[in-house]
Amino acid sequence: MSNLKPGIGETVGKDIDTYEEKNSMSTRFSYGLGGFLDNIYSAAFSVRVIAFYEDEVFLPILMVSIAFVLYGIWNMFNDPLLGHLSDRKNRFTRKYGRRFxxxxxxxxxxxxxxxxxxxxxxxxxxxxxxxxxxxxxLYDFLYSIWDTNWLALFPEKFRSVKERAKVGGITTVLGLVGMTAGMLIPPLFIVYGNRESYIISAIVVVIIGLLAAVLMIPGMHETEEMKEKLLKAEEDKGEEESFFQYLKIGLKQKNLLVYFFLYITMMVLFTLILGSIPYLVRYILRMPADTEIYISAAFLIGSVSSVPVWVYLSLKLGNRKVYMIGFLFVVFALLPLLFVSNLLTVLFIILILGFAVGAVYTLVYPVFSDVIDEIVVQTGKRNEGIFTGLRTFFGRTANIIAAIVFVIVHELTFYQPGAESQTPLALWGIRVILALVPMFFFLISFILLWRVYDLTPSKVKENQEELLKIKL
Structure with missing residues (x-):
């Protein structure tokens, strides 16, 4: 590993980049649409499914929670194994690449x-x-396959720090647009108490999602250079290591483990807040379903407007410092949601929260690439799929956490599904799910970034120089 002079790499200016930017803007945009596809479905899923089955279908919340816990256990095997499988060479690899x-x-x-x-x-x-x-x-099985390979392609396809930051910014903006679309579009068609309206909203989401998936195809193509490098690495790496050997390697990487917790935190925020929006609108604000549109719009404006700021700061200060700022910012942005009940005040707070969350989403891909680069340097092998699968698995544990939180809080606060109104205790329970639990996770994440995670700009530069040297 190269020795760096004191001070080099402590800022993320042009000196840190070891690789050239090789991809066109259209390729970056096409790849970035994965953020849209991911988030429109994740938002629509997180906002609707629990509330639909509890308040519209009247399936007992305990049974809903059991289904989500079993779904989480399914993820324990589904995501990492699919990631490991996608890393292996197959008969399509030479012609089409590993991920496509x-x-x-x-x-x-x-x-x-x-x-x-x-x-x-x-x-x-x-x-x-x-x-x-x-x-x-079944939804998660197919999601895990495409999402794992989409994410695993990122550090392989985009090698330059600057290009990663730019693609991360594009992906974040499109992801936030997707998230907002997943929050905003269903309420245009949904009427509380009408199950058929949920089906109509799902059809609209499916049509938009299919279009996004088709437009992603050019961005997912792997170049001849990438295929040749992959095939050469396959020839050189010798005996194939097992899934459990890779799992053992991953569990020894402290920065990877910290990243997994950060990702869980992000998904807990995503799942609990989005899952709470129908309850917030219906019982705290006491307004119709289309009020969710204004909340979505406020979040979109705040988050999208923040992306250039966070990209700029990440290039100046490095990913680690800006991630720390973002996670702490979210803690303070969530705090007022424990108290406010006025629509205009809620919209203002959601605007600020969107700006803060923009940091977390903008850097989620570049930070993961930094972590993967460190593992590749240490192992001498590129096997992003298995670690991306593990990332997806840990992120999916947020669904288990959300299910457990919902059932415990709703049972303890005597929430009444489908009722015209809720007791003050039940309303407080909605706020606990909406803000207090995510605040706890974000505070722990900030501490981990501060005290444990150590991929500073100088260390990132060292890893990139070593990767260039070993041609991986």
Whole structure:
């Protein structure tokens, strides 16, 4: 590993970049649409599914939670194993690359599965529970395949620090637009108490998602240079290591483990806040479903406007420092949601929260690439798929956490599904889920970034120089 002179790499100016920027703007945009596809479905899923099954279908919240816990256990095997499988050479690798065939085979059918969650063909409680469990597991199976390969392509395709920052910025903006679309579009069609309206909203999401998946195809192509480098690495690496050997390697990487917790935190925020919006609008603000549109718009304005700021700061201060700022900012932005009940005040707070969350989303991909680069330097092998699969698995544990939080809080506060109004205790429970639990996770994440995570700009530069030297 190269020795750096004192001070070099402590700022992220032009000296830190070891690689050239090789991809066109259209390729970056096409790849970045993965952020849109990911987030429109994740938002629509997180906002709607629990509330739909509890308040519209009247499936007991305990059964909803059990389904999500089993879904999380399914993820324990599904995501990492699919990541490991996608890392392996197959008969399509030489012609199409390592990631592209997996993406095409999974992303297009994935876009349709969301609709099945809401088209329940049964009235029996047990059969409804089974339908929920099967559809969300199938949804996640296809999601994991395309998302794992999309994310794993990022550090392979975009090697330059500056290009990673730019693509991360594009992906963040499109991801935030997707998140807002997933929050904003369904309320245009949903009427509380009307199950059929949820099906109509799901059809609209499916049409938009399919278009995004098709437009992603150019950005997912792997160049001849990438294929040749991959095939040479396959020839040189010798005996294939097992899934559990890679898992052991990953669990020894402190920066990877910290990143996994940061990602869980981000997904806990995403799942709990989005899942709480229908409860916030219906019972705290006491307004119709289309009020969710204004909340979504406030979040979009705050988050998208923040992206250039966070990209600029990351290039000046480095990913680690800006991530610390962003996580702490979110803690303070969440605090007022424990108290406010006025729509205009809520919209202002959501605007500020969106600006803060922009930091977390802008750097989620560049920080992961920094972590992966460190592992590649230490192992001498590029196996992003397995670690991306582990990342997806840890992120999916947020669904288990959310399910447990919802059932515990709703049971302890005597929440009444579908009621015209809730007691003050139940309303406080909604606020706990909305703000207090995410605040706890973000505070812990800030401490981990501050005290444990050590990928400073100088260390990132060292890793990039070493990767260039070993041609990986």
């Amino acid at each position: 065939p997996w993406f095409v085979a999974s992303a297009l059918p994935f876009t349709f599965i969301y609709l099945l969650i809401f088209t329940i063909p049964f009235d029996d409680t047990i059969l409804i529970f089974i339908w929920l469990l099967i559809t969300i597991c």
